[in-house]
Structures are given as structure tokens and as C-alpha cells.
Amino acid sequence: MTDHATLLKSCAGGDRAALHALMEAEGGRMLGVARRMLRRVDLAEDAVQEALVLIWRRAHQFDPERGSARGWVYTILRNRCLTLLRREDREVATEPEAFDRAADGAVVNQAFDRLGTTSDLRRCLEGLDKQTRQAILSSYVLGHSHGEIAGRMEAPLGSVKSWVRRGLGKLRACLS
Structure with missing residues (x-):
């Protein structure tokens, strides 16, 4: 049987192996408790x-005089589950694929629309073809990698890299 109090004391001292041992001993049960509370595997x-x-x-905060180590561990888990449930009440579930594509397009369009109509950057971006502008804005506004952009635009990776490289060159020339 695992001595949870000793493991917590070791964790407080920075012993990673103790945390691993605690996870090995209680991880499965913790996941089961969390699944029952949250009713979602990902959460x-x-x-x-x-x-x-x-x-x-917080292992240094454990006090064996106030309760069992195992109870302390499950209290922390319970509180995390309750916090996630509270957060979940405020969120609206959407399919990830639908959200990603719709949100990406909306964010990129909003970023472009927010540029002033007399802005030099807007004028230069308008001079680019639609695919190049979309690739550059996805990269700089959303922070997507070339691979992510290629997947979202359903275009070859080499093409996306070329669009971004050539588009940035055109923007530099236009803005200088």
C-alpha cells in the first residue's frame, strides 16, 4: 500500500519520482472520479x-494533522472539477472543425476590416490576390504555421510558403 503522506512530503522537497509514484498509485482512480463528476473524458x-x-x-501545504493525504489529494481534484464545471456552464459547445474554419475566417476578415480605409497597409493588402492575403493574415493575425495554413486552405504547403514569401516582398515594396 502506498504511503501518500510520505509521497507528498517528498513532492514538497522537489522529488519528481514521488509525484510519478503518486500518479501511478492514484491516477486511474482520480480519472474515474473526474469522469463521474464532469461526464466528459476530455475535461x-x-x-x-x-x-x-x-x-x-502545494505539497508543502499538506498537514497530516488536518486529514489524510489521500483525502487532501482528492479534495484538490474535486475543486478542480468544480472549477471546470463552472467554466463549462459559460461555454457553448461547438464542433472543433466547424469552429476553427468559421472563427479563422471571421477573425481574419475582422482584422482586415478594422484597418482604416486610408491605411497604407490596407491599400497594400488589397493589392495582393485573395489567397496570398488570406495566407499572410492567417500567419500574422492567427499565428498559424505554414502547415496549418496549407491544411485550412486545402492548398499545397509549397504554394502557401511561396504566397507568404512573395506577398511579404510585395508588402515591403508597397509600404516603402
């Missing part, structure tokens, strides 16, 4: 991970 996994991080950071 349960997040709750367990966040709880383990908190256990690592």
Missing part, C-alpha cells in the same frame, strides 16, 4: 492534470 483528463500540477506546487 476529466484536464482536471486530473491540473490537480497533479497543483499537488506538486
